[in-house]
Amino acid sequence: MSTANTTSPTGTTLPSPGGFDRVLGALQSIGRSLMLPIAVLPAAALLLRLGQPDLLNLPWMAAAGNALFLPNLAIIFAVGIAIGLAGGEGAAALAGLVGILVFNGVFNTIIPQVGGKPDPNISMGVFSGIIVGLVSAGLYRRFHDIRLPDYLAFFGGKRFVPIITALVALILGAIFGLIWPPIQGGINAVGLAIVSLGAIGTGIYGFLNRLLIPLGLHHVLNTYVWFQLGTYHGAQGVVTGDLTRYFAGDPTAGNFMAGFFPIMMFGLPAACLAMIRHANFPKVAAGILLSAAFTSFLTGVTEPIEFAFIFVAPVLFLVHAVLTGTALAVCTLLGIRIGFGFSAGLIDYVLNFGKSNTSNPLLLLVVGVVYGVLYYFIFSFFITRFDLGTPGRGEKSTGLSTDWILPESQRGPKVPKGAKEPTATSATSATSATSATSATESPAKEDRDDVLAREVLTALGGKANVQSVEGCITRLRLFVNDPAQIDDVRLKSLGASGVIKRGKIAQVVMGTQSDRIASRMNRLLKGRSSGDTGEQVEE
Template sequence: MSTIDTSSQATTPPNSSNLSNRVLGALQSLGRSLMLPVAVLPVAALLLRFGQADLWQAILQNPNATGIPFLADAGGAIFGNLPMIFAVGIAFGLAGGEGAAALSGLVGFLIFTAVFNDFIPLGKGAHNNNMDVLSGILMGLVAAWLYRRYHTIRLPDYLGFFGGRRFVPIITGLAAVVLGVIFGFVWQPVQAGINALGVGIISLGPLGPGIYGFLNRLLIPLGLHHIINSYIWFQLGDFHGTHGDLQRYFAGDPSAGLFESGFFPMMMFGLPAAALAMIRQARYPKVAAGILLSAAFASFLTGITEPIEFAFIFVAPVLFVIHALLTGTLLFISALLNIKIAFGFSAGLIDYVLNFTKPNTTNAWLVLVLGVIYGVIYYFLFSICIRVFNLGTPGRGEASTGLSADWILPESQRGPAPSKEKAKTAAAVDSSDTLATQIITALGGGSNIESVEGCITRLRLFIAEPDKIDESTLKSLGAAGVMKQGKVVQVVMGMQSDNIASSMQRILKESGAEEEAEK
């Protein structure tokens, strides 16, 4: 056995797998942390839209109706300070919700911006020498890293007050001064490179949005789609100093919205039609309907698609590839038809109605035409593939999945209830804690879990020994899928994943404290 191990080690580059796992894990953590600042966009978009005159003119059918300036200013305040929000949100998210890290991100961003502006070359086109959201992402990352490194630092007694967490904003501020000087000198050519990338994407015409739409869906299982979204939404293009296709749209840019419009027919019609196909092809239609009808309505109304997508990503990857391709073609055709409409939250009916009359929205009525056409395409393609390949979509039962007919989402929405005996006692354990404890056990115990983070619909973990994971138990607890990439593991637990992760973190922390106390 030792001989085999030695030869295996000799043919494998040392730590190469571990390095790739760490890189992927870092990218996934960044993608997850980006969701916190992005979550403020819906309220910003709503306030901004309800403050504009054209909306009230359309609602009241009165061309003389005026807007509500204070609402527009409230929404504009968020869009105008997105870099700072990103700095605080990313630092907060990557540091596990620590307030000291968030404060450090804010301090670092303010100092960095002031120093950067002192050194960046001015003159013609100076508004382009602006890092925008990238400056917030940079300082959020720096603050989170410095927090993890120094939040337990001990200083000499006469400086003891400034030790621990208090030291993090100080060191972040000093780092921000250095980075502000460096980026002030080097940013101009970097900005030129970013602009060239943006020009290259835009010069592809409708193909640019098409490629983006395909990659956006394809990266969902890895959780990396948030990273590509951040560039398209917040950096692509320029409109009077405002960057990003989404930000430019809300700033009134008549050329913006091409990279979002194609998502509307997919989310409002395509995925609901796919859900209908899965229900019609189910061996247990009532089970499938109970799982998918509410998810289809959520997709249509709000643009929340992950409950549907994770119903087939793992059990039927061929459907997921088809879905990604269809999304890419939708964005391509929408751009070809010059459909321009964007969203503050997601491409559902609410955003569609709110932004339909926006002055820089064009050909939005074609969304409905494309939606009906693609709804039919989704329905028949999904139906044919499920039937021909006998795919294990919800309600298909043991013949396809090897599990019970209703395994995929109901438990992931509510978690297992406590036993009747426990429920009768006042000391019954909270169901989320019960589920979290059971998941920890299925993952090989607390000692096997190096870290856990929650996203919208999945747990992201670093696992010491992935072979110890009991996947069948995880699926019996409601996991829609388990994906392993070395030590990086994702467990899809539905919309309650973030709460489960919080419970797991607390339980692991408490068990770790007990072990320390025993020592």
């Protein structure tokens, strides 16, 4: 069972995180775990779209994509969330699979029947997968090292997890089979109310979608909108969610996705041009911002741009959130509908341009150009009027190192090539950050991420200060004992573009290398000596 350190380096026992911090941390963990099953969607959307008659006309390819989307999406979420919250453990994934199969079997038997079959109008969608995934992960953490009597010893430990999960899923399937029909009616009513708001509803969603990024909770909001909002009765039965309805052919779907295309393809790239134009060192700023702008335009991945100003110029992030909300509202008013399987970049735009339920795709480009102009001039005004410390300017006031806007491959500590002895920095880090790794260990045996993980752990206050760490797409999520021990300046010198603290919860934005760093930090934390840990409590 996992343990959490609650002792400071001075030997003082520190209080555990408060209730709100724990809830926020749990929501952030759920949001992070949702990214694993969501990462499957680009492959599903690509196969489904390319197999359509107006493209490659390959029914078997379309069927492959459809198999990932509609009938099995809940299974993917159950397995993905279970393995994500259990630290990649295969036993948790198997428990998630067993749990969702049992849950679905019981649920479909208990709900009202039509013609001897489950009512096709009643479906939990991905909610069933989310619930089973959370339960499976929780049961894994609770029972993965359980000891049973000798005559049952074979079923102890990790083997016990799928067994207990099946039993719990049996009970949950029966409960939800009885209570879900009226709950679904309530959810549908909420969805209809949001849709009935028209442009106001999509605008509020777009604003909140961006505003929740610093907390990492936008994935939770997206899950409801993309996979539960609205209902469509198609050839495959009842389909819910703006994203899944769009790919199922619903002519009314796509309102909650279309407005992101002008922002990601035009708005944020124009913001990059504004930041480069007003940088004190434009060539340095252009080195990262131009590639980030192209990434946003092509793929719809916006984090490299947003994290370039979200911490050093938060007013720009608020402006960005407002503009995103207005873009979704404008696209709704203009009747523009288009969806994406991954994100709102050129690739998804081209793939779905000719889809039968896509509407006004050319008008979307006009809207995009307008938003590009708006972003450029609005960002330019705020940067110059308030002297904001965007990339290439304001390093002294922000405390950022001179290389923080460089690509992550060019930041942080370097491993000496062919060195037989560690550098002074490596030796110091090894001594303070890990007792399991000898200070005389040759750096040549480590890769660059190993060195960076030790350096980051030291900057976080060492093993004694870190209770737990998880890696998301672009950030490390941590529970710490004493936030005051976190060295923000050191973390930024190692390549962090920002550090967020909320009570004992901390987030360190390290870019797309975050998951690799987190896995290496967890290996270091597992080697924590008894002298480091002090009192242990169950997490």
